[in-house]
Amino acid sequence: MKKRNFIVLGGDKRNLELVNLLWGDGHNVRNLVETDIQTIDLEDYEIIIGPLPFSHDNETINAPFHSQELFIEEIFKGMKDGQLFIAGKIEEEHILKAKDYKINIIDYFNREEMQVLNAIPTAEGAIQLAMEYLPITIHGSNALVLGFGRIGKVLANMLNGIGANVYVLARNYGDIAWIENYKYSPVLFKELSKYLLKVDVIFNTIPSIVLGEEMLVYLNKQSLIIDLASKLGGIDFNAAKGLGINTIHALGLPGKYAPISAAKIIKETIYNIIEERGI
């Protein structure tokens, strides 16, 4: 890829690493963290990279390492027509606003490769948590994965690779077939309670309540639930607490446990966007 002129705004450890990686690849990169926004002319940069997620408050850009607040409106105002702005998990309203300013705004988070690659540090972070909390090895344990989307698939594969007995909740006959192909054990919803009795660790990836109180009662007290589903998750946490069951609602694992890998994934995705658009 030819030499580019980037500026990176906001973001957590991943964006700090992203700056290093872009430098390492020979690009010009301005890291706004070290600079006063007032002294910057955004129009000078070919590509502006924002954070993941884009904003927590709908007013400012998510920028925990900046001493200043970065108001979304002001950033957009400072950009020129057709300029490229790339960030992750941008709310619809900000995309519309950016378009009003004639900004070429792109959300990298919904791209398939980003989702798949990001599932790797997510799964590995979840396994690390399980290793830390459980007094048994993952090898030889009974591990149940709820959901067989991207994270579920990557997680089942890794758990199997470490030597767990992998069970996957299957919601249709197609899922069952894939689960059997990979030699995991499919669990039908109607049989779930029976399996809960012998499970050591559960990884949930389904963003709606799968384990309510009526299910949680089947779990033994030594088991652990790691919920990877965003927002409210898939566990009735209050019920679990009442029953004395250990739960972890683990979000943002890539940024927390593998920021360099997470940054590499973002970088690759940004490169793909640039290449695809022939920019």
Add this chain to the structure above:
Amino acid sequence: MKKRNFIVLGGDKRNLELVNLLWGDGHNVRNLVETDIQTIDLEDYEIIIGPLPFSHDNETINAPFHSQELFIEEIFKGMKDGQLFIAGKIEEEHILKAKDYKINIIDYFNREEMQVLNAIPTAEGAIQLAMEYLPITIHGSNALVLGFGRIGKVLANMLNGIGANVYVLARNYGDIAWIENYKYSPVLFKELSKYLLKVDVIFNTIPSIVLGEEMLVYLNKQSLIIDLASKLGGIDFNAAKGLGINTIHALGLPGKYAPISAAKIIKETIYNIIEERGI
């Protein structure tokens, strides 16, 4: 599943095995192969199972083991309103005709679980062919899979399991991400020729020409191409012949190399259909 009353019409070795399997599960099964169609009243059977594929000539049911011809029109005429007829790969016109006769006709072949499970004997049959033709082991060989749909995924997983160096042609960034997740090597189309130079065996699953003469020239003469794509396949077979490259257009592998497994898959799919419809 409660005891059912089946009749099985036509089909290859898989349908012969299917009769045995249904018997083994305790159902009543009439195998038409041994009987004169004239002496049978189709209306007596709860579920009529046809072959895979349904017909080769658009007039008769595909029935290589029958001494009689089974005319599609006559079979449909002999059935009653709402009676269940299940077969695989039924052409649209026959589905429409069956509906005219108010027959409840279902094609099991397009179901996801059938496609996924059938990919297993297909992949394994392809590997058997490669083992038979190649003077080298699959373990340690450079194996290239063209296409990353169901068969491509199952094949790549199995080849990796035997110890091949697995390369997969990736057609988009999402594919690349999955291929990297499973630790195969992704090959971009633009780099294909470079990889062809060192490949020992190619498995094609893409039903349009991927390896035309301009690509085939890169292959060494000891390599082997196994084309699993239906109809015309993905190889320019004439060009390959001219270049002295070994090719096998391998179709219908499940029925040929693992008829009992193939029959089990059909049986499971039929059971799923029955259960899903609450019949």
Add this chain to the structure above:
Amino acid sequence: MKKRNFIVLGGDKRNLELVNLLWGDGHNVRNLVETDIQTIDLEDYEIIIGPLPFSHDNETINAPFHSQELFIEEIFKGMKDGQLFIAGKIEEEHILKAKDYKINIIDYFNREEMQVLNAIPTAEGAIQLAMEYLPITIHGSNALVLGFGRIGKVLANMLNGIGANVYVLARNYGDIAWIENYKYSPVLFKELSKYLLKVDVIFNTIPSIVLGEEMLVYLNKQSLIIDLASKLGGIDFNAAKGLGINTIHALGLPGKYAPISAAKIIKETIYNIIEERGI
């Protein structure tokens, strides 16, 4: 196994869990931790289980959870002729002394199944440590295993299962053959420095200096060395410190990170000893 009459003396968390597991299997178990040794008549117990390791000071039994000191000599004196005493890592002098007292003393630690099964929590603990320290995922990382004995084999298998690029230092042609069979990359000693340049994490299992200063200089500063070799380990820790390379000398991982699994392994080994001897 028929009901037995055990007493468990000393030991770390593993022996506490061992008591629970033996109870769970229906045996009588006295846990000395809760009792005054003076009130106990050791001769009443069929099988006396000591700790792993047996002693740290050559005078007392290793018993961190006891309020009293348990003098080896006194324990042996309190036993009767032919009574069974089973513990792990017992120094030769104590075995001889026990034999003087006509005690049937057995070290479970040298048994092959103990060594192999114990390699599992050791390897998994090492991987957990690597996950905790590294800002990258193990998946996709370059992981080098020094030594291809039991721990090396188990570790390479698990790292491969998670998706690392696994390199193994091979010390002879037989090792190279096994490493190739499992699809890891063999590294010859003479090529080691070249590989060190690109390695992210090193796991050492060789109990003599493999990585002295002249080798450590090839490592990049972001890499991590986890030394699993007992006693002095296989790393020149001072040189590593001077060079700013992160090292962890990780000993006793099974007891620290997976005490229940470790206790199960001890229990199985003790059962095997009992069964083998027809006791």
Add this chain to the structure above:
Amino acid sequence: MKKRNFIVLGGDKRNLELVNLLWGDGHNVRNLVETDIQTIDLEDYEIIIGPLPFSHDNETINAPFHSQELFIEEIFKGMKDGQLFIAGKIEEEHILKAKDYKINIIDYFNREEMQVLNAIPTAEGAIQLAMEYLPITIHGSNALVLGFGRIGKVLANMLNGIGANVYVLARNYGDIAWIENYKYSPVLFKELSKYLLKVDVIFNTIPSIVLGEEMLVYLNKQSLIIDLASKLGGIDFNAAKGLGINTIHALGLPGKYAPISAAKIIKETIYNIIEERGI
């Protein structure tokens, strides 16, 4: 490796391929097959490579592709003091005779790397045979491996990689531990009959009768036994025949099914011998 001056005598397809491979690596190679032994002066060659096995009749060198007989005694007579002669499976008496002639004779077959690498085409050939004979897929089948030496280990690993349910007969607690580590199912000898009831394919590697008539009766008639053990094998073939059980005594698989891979293995081993001796 520097350029050498080889002559290759006798042998099956593997030695023909070996000639090609040595040429391909840039060595001088004389292939005796095409030449009259009388016209050759063996003393002119640095290294003389014989066949695997060395002799079938104790008088002549195993040379199926030669039109002449190659008498062992004459070959040895034609060599000079200290000349290097490398072959495989040389009977003790011929080694002694060669030493009488002051020949530097080396058997490559007993070397660990040869045995391990040769287990790969052996295992893969056995799997090919199973695929050819069984009407079911190896994926999902119950496959029992008798013996957990080199071939047993490689075979279990490959069967697992294809998706079989792998059972391994374990003869001691150490074996059980390794089998559990790799997530196969250990089978104790005392439980063997129970497992035979559900097994689809058995691979024997133990060179003494494991499956006598009293065991064979437990097998169902659709199952297949592939015996890889040399000489008399581990199956009572007469009893199996009487019971209608399919058996294959499969010997020499590397040379038959993967001669080029087998030749590569021989070549590598010969190179290792040369390098080790600093010749």
